[in-house]
Amino acid sequence: MANSSLIHEFRAYGAWRAALCQRIDAYRRWLTGNDLGDAQADLRLQQLVERLAEDRLVVAFVAEHLNGKSELINAIFFADGSRPLLPPIAAGTPTRTICPTELLYDRGKPPRIELLPIETRATRASSTEFKRFPEEWRVIPLDTQSADTMLRAYTHVNQTKRVPAEDARRYGLWHPGASGDSAPSGDGTVEVPCWRHAVINFPHPLLEQGLVILDTPGLNNIGADLELTLSTLPNAHAVLLVAAADAGITSGDLALWRxxxxxxxxxxxxxxxxxxxxDDLGSDAQTGVGIAEQIDDCSRLLELDAARVFPVSAQRGLLAKISGDDALLARSGLPQLEHALATELIPARHEIMGALVRAEIQNMTNATRSRLEARRRNVLDQLQKLEYLRGKNRSMIGVMMQKVGSEKESFARELASYQALRGVLSAHTDRMYTHLGMDALSDDWRRASEEMRRSIFTPGVRSAMTRFFRNVRTGLEHSAEQVAEISTLMAAMYRKFSDEHGLRLTAPPPFSMLRYLKEIDRLEKTYQRRFNTLVAMLTTEKLTLMQKFFETLASQVKRCYGYANREADLWLQAIMAPMDTQVREHQMQLRRRLESIKRIHQATDTLEDRIEELLAVERGVRSQLDALEKRCTTLEEALEFRAVPLAQAA
Known part of the structure; x- marks a missing residue:
């Protein structure tokens, strides 16, 4: 049986990334070999390769318990026989996911399960932050060659235990007045998951290429896991809400979706x-009508295009893939879902990554081209002046030497001006990082937390959170103002050196804080929705949950600031590197011109020898320019994503 369109497209995307990494690395080595690179350019290209290699596509599955979520995951991704099936399906028994579980592959680690204890929910740190501290996780080795051993290891993920109700309250998993499964037993204990988060490091071909599957708890558990709802699900590239076809969309499904x-x-x-x-509906025609009605109801309730609602039988689809039954596979509806994922996810991800790589590569190749063109212009200028000296006396050569010396001194004065402008630029950069800094954010976080702890009434809590978001947004807006100042300053500096010294510099690449401001807006809207829900609860418990919610929310703001800082770092490197490189190049050429004329003046070199030497240099630079254009063409070709048709790949 041929691979599904989703698996085929994902493998093609992985091959595209690998090929592009090779081309970028070849370009980096070419720059070094031709004395056109520097430490900063080398670092930028290495970071680009790492970003491509580490790119991940996150697909999240959410559902009520026992809606066949794990079965659907296996049917879509793990039914090709290249690796053992995940233990719950291999065991033939349904299990329920009670903590967020990531399926991925990290080559730096052996196959294993990493488990974060539930006790960490009593801290302020998110599970993402805990990933920086491996000693906090319990590790269960995975023997991928033994299905029985893997099953025993996997049972750890869904372990539960009973803890005192007060501990469950501190973990945010119980509150006074809770009923049903959350109610304390006669001994005053509450059943809770043993683990807050699980990461399964599994060497499957798709996971090796960057696929990350997020298997979430049941909907009630999702509501308790604030990090999952605030960050993980919103940032997933795809989210599949799995409902039971016979029951349709339940109130829990609808609440989660909205x-x-x-x-x-x-x-x-x-x-x-x-x-x-x-079987329940009788004939195929009646079955089709019944399923169509469920699709319409689902589309209407979720306010989702009916084309994005897929009726499937994961169990039959999995069986069909394993047995090679094409007719059963078609009837299961699985191919249509896989095709929708393939045609939307992969092209969208390629568009984002391709644009990112193209912008960085174009910025760097333009800088290299400008450097080579400046070098060639300088050589041609020297040739013209030296050819003019043919037949001239030594005094004329002395005059030219004085002229080049004056030009060198003039450029030295401009360099002093350049350094002064760098100082102004540095001041703007410092102000930008002050507003964008983690220290200022931590201060705002701490003040808001203290205000919330002192408040016993809802208005005080609301005021603290509103003030926190206002300060965060103000920090980003002030940073954006400094970005605009830096951009204006650099554009003026580019024009000045271009007009006065012939340096060919393209406009500085743009940078915007808009995406981060939008993320803060999203988090604030989430806070407002959750705040209104919590207001209806009892006062003491409401304040405790609000504080927990705020801490989780603030950690996501911190994450947003972290991304903004990294992007700002990369942008500053991108705008300064071309200028610094061309200034160094111009300095070097002036020094060489002066030394060349000095040698001719002192009769240590003949005029003809120097002209021949410069002609050879010009040919070499022209050859480098030709080679650069070929490299650019090769890179541009590599940026195009062309998946082999599925029929050819089968």
Missing amino acids: EQIVPRRGRFAVLNKIDGLW
């Missing part, structure tokens, strides 16, 4: 277990 799943590209609804309707 409150937690951010409407954007890559959002789908799956009506699983349609095989239960095959």
Whole structure:
């Protein structure tokens, strides 16, 4: 049986990234070999390769318990026989996911399961932050060659235990007045998951190429895991809401969809277990009508295009893939879902990564081209002046030497001006980082937390959180003002050196804080929705939950600031590197010109020898320019994503 369109497209995307990494690395080595690179350019290209190699595509699955979520994951991704199936399916028994579980592959680690203890929920740190501290995680080795051993290891993920109700309250997993499964037993204990988060490092070909599958807890657990709803799900490239076809969209499904799943590209609804309707509804025609009605209801309730609602039977689809039954696979509805994921996810991810790489490569190749063109112009200028000296006396050569010396001194004065402008630029940069700095954010975070702890009434809590978001937004806006000042300053500096010294410099690349401001807006809207929900609760418990919610929310703001800082660092490197490189190049050429004329004047070199030497240099530079254009063409070709048709790949 041929690979599904999704698996085929994902493998093609992985091959595209690998080929592009090779081309970029070859370009980096060419720069070094031709004395056109420097430490900063080398670092930027290495970072670009690492970013491509480490790119990940996150697909999240959310559902009520026992809606066949794990079965759907296996049917889509792990039914090709290249690796053992995940233990829950291999065991033939349904399991429920009770903590967020990531399926991925990190080559730097052996196959294993990493488990973060539930006790860490009592701290302010997010599970993402805990990933920097491996000693906090329990590690269970995975023997990928033994299905039984893997099953035993996997059972750790869904372990539960009973803890005192007060501990469960500190973890945010219970509150006074809770009923049902969350109610304390006779001994005053509450059942909670043993683990806050699980990471399964599994060497499957798709995971090796950057696929990350997020298997989430049931909807009730999702509501308790603030990090999952604030960050993980909104940032996933695809989110599949899995509902039971016979029950349709429940109130829990609807609440999650409206409150937690951010409407954007890559959002789908799956009506699983349609095989239960095959017999119940009689004929195929009646079955088709019944399924169509469920699709319409789902589309209407979720306010989602019906084309993004997929009726499937994960169980039958998995069986069909394993047995090679094409007719059963088609009836399961799985190929249509896989095709939708393939045609939306992969092209969208390629568009984002391709634009990022293209912008960085063009910036660097333009700088290299400008440097070579400046070098060639300088050589041609020297040739013209030396050819003019043919037949002239020594005094004329002395005059030219004085002229070049004066030009060198003039440029030295301009360099002093350049350094002064660098000082002004540095001041703007410092102010930008002051507003964007983690220290200022931590101060705002601490003040808001203290205000919330002192408040016993809702208005005080609301005021503290509103002030926190206002300060965060103000910091980003002030940073954006400094970015604009830096851009204006650099553009003026580029023009000055271009007009007065012939340096060919393209306009500085743009940078905007808009995406980070939008992320803060999203987080604030999430806070407002959750705040209104918590207001209805009892006062003491409300304040405790609000503080926990705020800490989780603030950690996501911190993450946003971290991204903004890294992007600002890269942007500053990108705008300064071309200028610094061309200034050094111009200095070097002036020094060489002066030394060349000095040698001719002192009769240590003949005029003809020097002209021949410069002609050879000009040919070499022209050859480098030709080679650069070929490299640019090769890189541009590599940036195009061309998947082999599925029929040819089968």
